[in-house]
Amino acid sequence: MLQFDPNWRFNSPGTVDPEVVSDILQQVINRIAGDCSRKHILETFKRRFAQSIGTTTGTSSSESWAESDLERLMSQSGNENAALFAEALHGGMADIEAMNVNAAIPPWDYVNRFLTPSGFAISPPHLVTTAQFKPIAVPAHVPSLDAQANEKIQRSLHDSEHLLASGKSRAAVQEILWLLETISTAFRGVETANGSVTGKYFSKIIADLRNLNRGKTLDRVSAWLDNIYGYLSAPDGGGIRHGAALSNDEMTASEARLFCDLSRSYITYLLHEHTRLVGESF
Structure with a gap:
């Protein structure tokens, strides 16, 4: 479980744009592989994202339906609470790693490349806001330069x-x-x-x-x-x-x-x- 302000579980600190949800599904989750079926990986993340929106989910009838169902759950999670969305992503990856299926899981710096536009980054065991790393401002326009x-x-x-x-x-x-x-x-x-x-x-x-x-x-x-x-x-x-x-x-x-x-x-x-x-x- 990620560590963050417990109030975020009840009062959403923000949402996740649909483009970010799509990128995480395509560039992160869909690239995870192991000595198990791809459907098993999708089902693992389904359970986590269902939990993030306070519901449960059954087993999909096929791999393609599992991906469609996961995408729907991720979209709903991202639309409701960015912190719980990130926690579900972290939990799903932890589940895959614990399965002992020789999984190829992306490092967190790679994951954060797609997650940070949501305003959050995962730095296990913490969920941090990207505002904590806000860079020093530099003038957007310098009049003495073209x-x-x-x-x-x-x-x-x-x-x-x-x-x-x-x-x-x-x-x-x-x-x-x-x-x-x-x-x-x-x-x-x-x-x-x-x-x-x-x-x-x-x-x-x-x-x-x-x-x-x-x-x-x-x-x-x-x-x-x-x-x-x-x-x-x-x-x-x-x-x-x-x-x-x-x-x-x-x-x-x-x-x-x-x-x-x-x-x-x-x-x-x-x-x-x-x-x-x-x-x-x-």
Whole structure:
């Protein structure tokens, strides 16, 4: 049984969109296999989803009817209570695993890829709301950049969050670090009161921003950026850009969340600074 606010059993915390229900049936449940019939797997989930809506279900006459009956029960469950829907999904997978039928069951990061649009994610033994992992906001539009640049930034931010939600921690940080490097190129040639940015790539651009803004916030932020960039790039650090030492542990989800949130904070600051500096240069 999943652990969550007991009040959610009586007061629904939300519903599950039909598209999410369909994705979970097709991409999660229908991909489970084992040394048992597919109908047996469908019947197992039927019982769980029937329980989630406070009813029982009999055995379907065929495999095709079992799938149709399951889809109906899942739709009703999702339409009534997202928490109980998620609990039924978790319970069905636990049942299959306990059957000792050599089952191939997808990992939770894969399952959550399809479940998180409902506002929830399964992190056994807990059901958590995705609001607990809400990323730091980044401006959707930066006036000093053109439409193509703004679209590229938003797409990369989305891709990083999707990778993080899918359990691909290293790839999520790689994507956000790539975005940091990309955004830094917007400062090429920018004029400041003390001179212009002449660097062509990240480390040189950041060094120029620091030298041209001594004693200011941008000076300190540039130093912090250089430190985190160096750590994440090093094989014995984050191992993101130049490979990772084979003895290094895999990056955890909490570490990835930290690096993504830090990067989002720096990105937001740099975008505001770009708008300010470009405005001052005219």
